[in-house]
Amino acid sequence: MTPVDLSRTVVRAVRCAVEDGELPAAAGVPERVVVERTRPGGVGEYATPVAFQVARTAGRQPREVALVLARRLGGEPGIERVEITGAGFLNFVLAQRSAAELVREVRSRGLRYGYAPDGELRARVVGDAVHRIARSQGLSPAAPAGHAAADLRVAPVARRDGDVVARYGADAAAWAMLSVAPRETPVFSAQLLVQGEDSELFRVRYAHARSRALVRNAARLGFAGEPGDIGADEAPGLVRALADHPLVLEAAAYHRAPEKLTRHLVVTADELLDFQYRVLPVGDEKPSAAHRARLALAEAAGTVLAGGLALLGMDAPDCL
Structure with a gap:
């Protein structure tokens, strides 16, 4: 179960609890539930304050709501354990x-890994119409359905910076503009403008290029990537970054915060650059199932980097 799946599962649990009378009919069923990584020292892997949100309309204490939801969610496939902390x-x-x-x-999924599934028909139709109308008025169509694009406050480029596209190039200028709220x-x-590790955009692009180089070099050695198990301690940060990608995309879209995606791409790139040296056989070593699994993981990371850059309007060269 991905974090995005978990969010939808919690929404479904609230809806079913209301339909079955475990929560009052007046309890509001949220369209979306915020699920976040627990902080260091916290309980479990993910946490949500949804019980507080539902309690306001249900006329119940948050902990009562949390107990109802915990009973339902504890039996869901993909959820190993549910615990309640604090007030709910x-x-x-x-x-x-x-x-x-x-x-x-x-x-x-390829470059569409992390994308939400296509929505319900009416939501798509209404959403598309809103976007087209927004375009006709010169407004950004990028805001999620139900949010007015004009509500998004965007600080302009400072006059002292001049023509940043001419000075830094379109992609580098865009990266700077998208890397902050x-x-x-x-x-x-x-x-x-630095083509080195001090530049975040360069590291992201370089990591993608390295993933493609690994694939080419493996082909010369006569093998290709194949999904498989790798050692638990081999690339925990990279595996975690790939697993978090759908949640990052959802959060970036919902909050209209592209900087969440830029930060995540940098984390993914840095993890891949650390991992790359363990992918290919060394010396007289023969390609094994472990090498194929590592290569597949590196290739998947490259796909995530390319997809993320595409969403930001930037390309991902195969060679740098």
Whole structure:
């Protein structure tokens, strides 16, 4: 179960609890539930304050609502354990997804890994119409359905920075503009022009290029990537970054916060750059199932980086 799946499962649990009379009919069923990684020292892997949200309309204490939801969610496939902390926070331990399962999903979805499934028909039709109307008025169509695009406050580029596209190039300028919250003024510096590890955009693109180089070099050695199990300690950060990608995309879309995606791409790139040296055979070593699994993981990471850059309007060169 992915974090996005978990969010939808919690929404379904609230709806069913209301329909079955465990929660009052007046209890509001949220369209979306915020699910976040627990903080260091917290309980479980993910947590949500949904019980507080529902309690306001249900006329119940948050902990009462949390107890109802915990009973329902504890039996859901993919959820290993549900615990309640504080006044009503729900904390989840999910059944572990293997690296192989994760890689297979990235492969099957390609650049669309992490995208939400197509919505209900009327939601799509209404959403498309709202977007077209917004375009006709010169407004951004990027806001989620139900949000007025004009409500998004975007700080302009400071006059002192001049023509940033001419100075830094379209992609580097865009990266600087997307790396901070829309309401904050972006910072432009000579670092954007650096083709080295001091540049975040360069690291993201370089990590993608390295994933493609690994695939080419493996082909010369006579093998290709194949999803499989890798050692638990081999790439925990990279596996976690890939697993979190759908949740990051959902949060970035809902909050209209592209900086969440840029930060995540940097984390993914850095993890891949650390992992790359363990992918190919060394010396007289023969390609094994472990090498194929590592290569598939690196290839999946490259796919996520390319897809993320595409969403930001940037390309992902195969060679740098």
